[in-house]
Amino acid sequence: MNNITIEERCKKAGIRITGQRKLIIEVLQKSNDHPDVEELFKRANAIDNKVSIATVYRTVRLLQDTGILSRLEFNDGKSRFEDAVREHHDHLIDIDSGEVIEFVDNEIEKIQNKIAERLGFDLVGHKLELYGKRNEK
Amino acid sequence: MNNITIEERCKKAGIRITGQRKLIIEVLQKSNDHPDVEELFKRANAIDNKVSIATVYRTVRLLQDTGILSRLEFNDGKSRFEDAVREHHDHLIDIDSGEVIEFVDNEIEKIQNKIAERLGFDLVGHKLELYGKRNEK
DNA sequence: CTACCTGCAAATTATTTGCGCCATC
DNA sequence: GATGGCGCAAATAATTTGCAGGTAG
Numbered sequence: 001m002n003n004i005t006i007e008e009r010c011k012k013a014g015i016r017i018t019g020q021r022k023l024i025i026e027v028l029q030k031s032n033d034h035p036d037v038e039e040l041f042k043r044a045n046a047i048d049n050k051v052s053i054a055t056v057y058r059t060v061r062l063l064q065d066t067g068i069l070s071r072l073e074f075n076d077g078k079s080r081f082e083d084a085v086r087e088h089h090d091h092l093i094d095i096d097s098g099e100v101i102e103f104v105d106n107e108i109e110k111i112q113n114k115i116a117e118r119l120g121f122d123l124v125g126h127k128l129e130l131y132g133k134r135n136e137k
Numbered sequence: 138m139n140n141i142t143i144e145e146r147c148k149k150a151g152i153r154i155t156g157q158r159k160l161i162i163e164v165l166q167k168s169n170d171h172p173d174v175e176e177l178f179k180r181a182n183a184i185d186n187k188v189s190i191a192t193v194y195r196t197v198r199l200l201q202d203t204g205i206l207s208r209l210e211f212n213d214g215k216s217r218f219e220d221a222v223r224e225h226h227d228h229l230i231d232i233d234s235g236e237v238i239e240f241v242d243n244e245i246e247k248i249q250n251k252i253a254e255r256l257g258f259d260l261v262g263h264k265l266e267l268y269g270k271r272n273e274k
Numbered sequence: 275c276t277a278c279c280t281g282c283a284a285a286t287t288a289t290t291t292g293c294g295c296c297a298t299c
Numbered sequence: 300g301a302t303g304g305c306g307c308a309a310a311t312a313a314t315t316t317g318c319a320g321g322t323a324g
Contacts, residue, residue: 016298018304037288052306057289073210077314078288092253095261105252108245112267115242116229121269124232128265130249132258153323155279174313189281194314214289215313279322286315296305 005029006068006083013066020044020051024059028069028081034100036078074100074129090128142166143205143220150203157181157188161196165206165218171237173215211237211266227265 006025010017027035027043035043037060041053060081063069070084074093090108092101108128116123143162147154164172164180172180174197178190197218200206207221211230227245229238245265253260 016303018298020305050305054290054307055305058291058304061290071212073212075208075210077216092256092258094258101256103252103256105248107248108252111242111244111248112265115240115245116267116269119229119238119240119269120272121229121231121267122272123267123269125268126266127268128249129263130253130258130260131262131264132253132256132260135257135259153278155323157280187280191282191315192280195279195316198315275324277323280320282318284315284317286313288311288313290309290311292309293307294305296303298303299301 004085006063009068009085010063010066013068015062015066019048020055021059023048023051024056025063028083034072034074034080034082036080038078040081072127090130092130092132094134095131096133141222143200146205146222147200147203150205152199152203156185157192158196160185160188161193162200165220171209171211171217171219173217175215177218209264227267229267229269231271232268233270 006029007017007022010021010025015021023044024040027040027047031040031043037053037056040060041051041056044051044056060069060071060079064071064081067084069081072080072082072091074080074091087104088109089102089104092103093099094101112126113123143166144154144159147158147162152158160181161177164177164184168177168180174190174193177197178188178193181188181193197206197208197216201208201218204221206218209217209219209228211217211228224241225246226239226241229240230236231238249263250260
């Protein structure tokens with residue numbers, strides 16, 4: 001599903017691979033949820049405590065500016081990051097538990113292109129978040 | 138299009154209408170763009186400089202918690218607010234100019250409900266942002 | 275009247291940055 | 300070995316809050 005790793009893309013982009021960057025990238029790569037910077041910092045330190053939080057901030061910013069990561073904001077004041085190159089997906093947020101579920105829907109993508117065209121734009125990207133409650137049945 | 142004013146909804150919610158709140162609400166009501174708190178503060182002060190920025194922050198938070206305003210975050214680190222009760226619409230953001238265009242599309246709403254259902258959720262709300270470049274032609 | 279609101283400034287929280295030392299290419 | 304990265308702590312930026320006095324209902 002995700003054939004080219006973040007690290008490979010970094011090299012391709014001419015980003016120097018240091019020990020701390022390697023570690024942060026590894027943590028990002030294996031995170032299925034959406035950790036904020038504080039949480040990335042904790043997870044990286046649990047593996048090897050040679051990373052400062054300043055470096056985590058610098059790294060995610062660098063990777064975001066290079067287009068390797070996407071920044072997400074779920075209206076809680078903190079930024080979250082995820083691999084920008086993975087198969088495109090959107091987010092469903094459980095408003096009771098805060099849990100974030102990813103999903104893909106092709107129909108949505110098609111309609112979005114249609115809308116952008118209607119408004120005289122070329123679509124470059126999008127962000128869709130659904131907020132819902134689990135239905136018992 | 139928008140029959141019940143923000144102020145009326147505040148009264149209904151039991152929110153005390155003070156001079157500063159009245160003013161902030163008035164500014165919100167007549168803003169067609171998406172001002173951040175700093176900008177709301179400036180606009181309110183241009184009318185009557187009896188409002189502090191702390192009160193603007195307190196007011197938008199209060200109205201957000203009461204469900205009268207929705208908070209928006211366009212990935213620039215600042216929060217923006219808009220009337221939560223207006224006819225539902227989404228946002229198209231011009232990545233060159235930063236301009237924000239609102240649009241409505243019924244088809245999108247229908248599909249979103251379908252997706253939520255598929256995932257076992259009842260849809261409570263959503264946020265869709267398209268990012269695009271104006272196409273010359 | 276009384277509970278609630280406001281301004282001010284200090285406190286918090288998230289994020290960025292200057293600087294001297296250190297590591298990658 | 301030179302260029303760029305790192306940790307630390309201080310600087311910013313956005314937002315929240317304690318307190319003493321003011322105001323809406």
